[in-house]
Amino acid sequence: MTRDLRKACVIGWPVAHSRSPLIHGYWIARHGLAAAYTREAVRPEDFAGFVAGLAERGYAGANVTLPHKEAALALAAADDRALAVGAANTLWLDGGVLRATNTDVEGFLANLDAGAPGWNDGLRTALVLGAGGAARAVVFGLKERGVSRILVANRTLARAAALRERFGPAVVPLPWPEIPQALGEAGLLVNTTSLGMTGQPPLDLAGDIPLERLPESAVVADIVYAPLETALLAAAKRRGLRTADGLGMLLHQAVRGFSLWFGVTPQVTGELRALVEADLAAK
Ligand code: ATR
Numbered sequence: 001m002t003r004d005l006r007k008a009c010v011i012g013w014p015v016a017h018s019r020s021p022l023i024h025g026y027w028i029a030r031h032g033l034a035a036a037y038t039r040e041a042v043r044p045e046d047f048a049g050f051v052a053g054l055a056e057r058g059y060a061g062a063n064v065t066l067p068h069k070e071a072a073l074a075l076a077a078a079d080d081r082a083l084a085v086g087a088a089n090t091l092w093l094d095g096g097v098l099r100a101t102n103t104d105v106e107g108f109l110a111n112l113d114a115g116a117p118g119w120n121d122g123l124r125t126a127l128v129l130g131a132g133g134a135a136r137a138v139v140f141g142l143k144e145r146g147v148s149r150i151l152v153a154n155r156t157l158a159r160a161a162a163l164r165e166r167f168g169p170a171v172v173p174l175p176w177p178e179i180p181q182a183l184g185e186a187g188l189l190v191n192t193t194s195l196g197m198t199g200q201p202p203l204d205l206a207g208d209i210p211l212e213r214l215p216e217s218a219v220v221a222d223i224v225y226a227p228l229e230t231a232l233l234a235a236a237k238r239r240g241l242r243t244a245d246g247l248g249m250l251l252h253q254a255v256r257g258f259s260l261w262f263g264v265t266p267q268v269t270g271e272l273r274a275l276v277e278a279d280l281a282a283k
Helices: 020-030 044-052 069-075 080-085 104-115 133-144 157-167 176-183 231-238 246-253 255-262 270-282
Strands: 006-012 035-041 059-064 090-094 097-101 125-129 149-154 171-175 188-191 219-222 242-244
Touching: 006 020, 006 044, 006 255, 020 035, 020 255, 020 270, 044 069, 059 255, 069 097, 080 097, 080 104, 080 133, 090 255, 104 133, 104 219, 104 242, 104 246, 104 255, 125 133, 125 176, 133 149, 133 157, 149 157, 149 176, 157 171, 171 176, 219 231, 231 242, 246 255, 246 270
Parallel strands: 006 035, 006 059, 125 149, 125 188, 149 171, 188 219, 219 242
Antiparallel strands: 059 090, 090 097
16 A cells, blocks of 8 residues: 555445446556545445545545435535435535535446437427436436426326426326326436336336337437346347447446546446346345
């Protein structure tokens, strides 16, 4: 260890499942940095104290995962993205000030940019499935890119209505049974629900979400990355539609933290993707 070692970590409870050390470790090696990225298992009751001592522990910053994302927002100077999402996943020390952002927004956008370049050119209507925390990041990102009509379909319609309260009239709550009619006008379909995730029920592609109704130019994105190729993405590909997957979003959301802590903007490479895919397949 040298005195110049730059350190960051992921803080969670539990934290063993986090892929962040694999991702950041790959970039540290690739750029030959004198840096380290570690896991910190911190109980909820100890989180505030841990964060207050971040600099003393030698950390330049941290990722924050469950269950600390809301607490992180309250403890740091949060940017617009973190405030809009209502949760922070990335912390960094800026001089003496602890700052926070939510990188899911740019993870979602950068992944679409990489997988479906030009996806928002002339995009008038997007259809978002789900109205939880992930949907807030997606809706905020779509608004940033100027999408003027964002239909939000959710099993619990009141949560979709709450997104309209939060983000304004571009958001149009949509009862779940009305998805089939809405698909015809959707240039982008994004699943932010847990449906389709390993161990969860599937999205009902035969009934609720007849993908054949999407326009031919539509793009389909899924935030689920286990399995890597969800039934939604497989069906979209069979139809010849462009897609963006959840693993891509996970990798792209990691870029900003790395550049904030270590001063280098890393690339999401095929090699990194293969590394994380292999790890997901092994566990
Ligand atoms: P996150 O913060 O990861 O988005 P969340 O806030 O728990 O997680 O949101 C999960 C989303 O998946 C919600 O939109 C949820 O719908 P409800 O708001 O009606 O709960 C959706 N979801 C989860 N299980 C579902 C199911 N079996 N059918 C339909 N939607 C489901």
